[in-house]
Amino acid sequence: MPVFDNITGEKTMATQSWNEVQLGPVIGSEVTGIDLNRLDDDLAERLRQRLAERQVLVIRDQQLEREAHKAIARLFGTGELHRHALGKARGTDDAEVLHVKTTADSKYTAGEGWHTDVSCDPAPIAASLLYMKQSPAGGGGDTIYSSMYECYERLSPEIRNLAERLSAVHDGAFPYRQIYGIEPEGGQYNRTVHPLVVRHPVTGRKLLWINRGFTTGIEGLNRVENRHLLEMFFQHIESTLTAQCRIRWEDRTLVIWDNVATQHHAVWDYFPNSRHAERISVIGPKIAA
Numbered sequence: 001m002p003v004f005d006n007i008t009g010e011k012t013m014a015t016q017s018w019n020e021v022q023l024g025p026v027i028g029s030e031v032t033g034i035d036l037n038r039l040d041d042d043l044a045e046r047l048r049q050r051l052a053e054r055q056v057l058v059i060r061d062q063q064l065e066r067e068a069h070k071a072i073a074r075l076f077g078t079g080e081l082h083r084h085a086l087g088k089a090r091g092t093d094d095a096e097v098l099h100v101k102t103t104a105d106s107k108y109t110a111g112e113g114w115h116t117d118v119s120c121d122p123a124p125i126a127a128s129l130l131y132m133k134q135s136p137a138g139g140g141g142d143t144i145y146s147s148m149y150e151c152y153e154r155l156s157p158e159i160r161n162l163a164e165r166l167s168a169v170h171d172g173a174f175p176y177r178q179i180y181g182i183e184p185e186g187g188q189y190n191r192t193v194h195p196l197v198v199r200h201p202v203t204g205r206k207l208l209w210i211n212r213g214f215t216t217g218i219e220g221l222n223r224v225e226n227r228h229l230l231e232m233f234f235q236h237i238e239s240t241l242t243a244q245c246r247i248r249w250e251d252r253t254l255v256i257w258d259n260v261a262t263q264h265h266a267v268w269d270y271f272p273n274s275r276h277a278e279r280i281s282v283i284g285p286k287i288a289a
Contacts, residue, residue, distance in 0.1 A: 018046060022054070027147040027262070028245030030058040036254065037068055044075050047256070051076070051127065052202050056145045057256045058247055064131055064254060066097060069280050072256070077126025077284035084118070084281075098279040100130065104272035111266035114146070114238055115213025117259050117281060120172035120190040125259040126201075126284025132277045135249045140270035143247045143255070146263050148207035150243035151236060152197060155208070163208065163233075164289065166196040170214040193219060195289040196233075200260055208237065209287065211263050237263060249275075260284060 017033035029050060034043060036059065051057055064072075073081060081096040092099055102109040117125045135141060155163065172189030196218070198209045212234045217226050237243075247255055257264065259281070 016043060018043075020050070023056070023058070023245040023247075026150050026243055026245075027054065027145060028056040028058070028247070029054040030060070032060070034059065036062050036064060036072055039068075039071060047072070048075060051256055051258055055147055055149075055258045055261045056245060056247070058253065059256070060250060060253045062131070062252055062254050064252075066094065066278070066280075069129065069131055069254075069278070070096065072254075073127065073129050073280045073282045075282075076256075077282040078123075080283045082118070082125050082281040082283050096280060098281070099276070100279055101274070101276040102268065102270075103274045109266060109268040109275075111143070111264065112268045113213055114211060114234070114263050114265045116209075116211045116263050118172070118190075119194070119209070119211055119214045120170040120192055121283075122190065122192050123283055123286045125281040127256060128259050128279055128281040129254060129256045130277050130279045132249045132251055132253045132255075132275075134274060134276040135251050135253075136270035136273040136275045138270065138273060139248075140267065140273070141249055141275045142267045142269075143249070144265045144267065145245050145247065145257060146237060146240065146265075147243045148209065148237075148261055148263060149200075149205050151240050152206055152208040154240055154243070155236065160197070163196045164206075166218050166220075167193050168196055168210055168215050168218045169193055170211075171216045172214065174214060174216050194287065198260075198287040198289055200258075201285045201287060203261075205261075207261055208233070209260075210234075211237070249277075260287060 018031060019033040020029050020031050022029050070081060083095045084098045100110045117128050171191045194209055196210050197206055199206055210233050218229060221229060
């Protein structure tokens with residue numbers, strides 16, 4: 001049951017010792033002192049609260065079986081686990097688990113480029129949880145995260161006003177078919193028009209909702225305007241270092257990220273070594289301006 005700190009009066013967890021170090025002033029925290037296999041209501045609420053505030057949580061030294069991994073994911077968004085369109089192509093034996101595996105034989109690695117997970121869906125992923133089973137021998141394979149709150153706020157007022165009047169196409173066929181060369185099973189990849197600026201469904205804060213991985217065009221603009229305006233937004237996101245944090249992976253590390261409020265980039269600097277993780281994601285509500 002919860003107890004109260006004698007000094008601050010704030011509710012604390014009676015059974016676990018939550019310790020947190022910020023990875024940067026804007027985004028990212030590393031949490032120690034908790035065992036996610038001992039999940040209770042107090043720990044669940046703390047995870048939800050801190051993810052909303054810090055956007056990325058790093059939790060190391062966790063011995064997670066899949067059902068525990070799924071239980072943690074269900075704490076966020078709608079609680080409904082996402083089934084990825086490429087799950088079968090990546091050899092999954094569970095539709096709710098996406099294998100993220102790169103070896104010496106891989107032609108590409110998942111996530112090598114700035115993106116938001118599956119932003120082409122009508123109701124985007126609320127949170128993704130990646131559990132590292134095998135980090136690269138010799139290091140490397142970091143993931144960089146960027147806050148879309150910060151990227152929105154660092155636009156000039158004039159460009160913010162412009163962005164808030166625009167909508168863009170997010171097309172799953174762009175990365176999955178054109179880059180990976182994988183055809184969908186039983187239908188088409190999702191293609192959705194989203195506002196360029198949306199409000200986060202939990203915090204209510206405005207954020208920039210456009211990414212190089214899935215966004216193919218801004219509605220109402222001609223080809224030249226699209227090319228230049230898209231690239232302006234993409235470069236703004238990628239070059240705003242004050243919005244970023246970098247995660248160094250170790251075996252048995254779980255990283256939870258707010259998929260609406262962030263983008264990320266997986267660095268493939270460990271060839272020919274291998275890296276293997278499992279990702280479980282949870283669907284969120286539809287987003288709106």
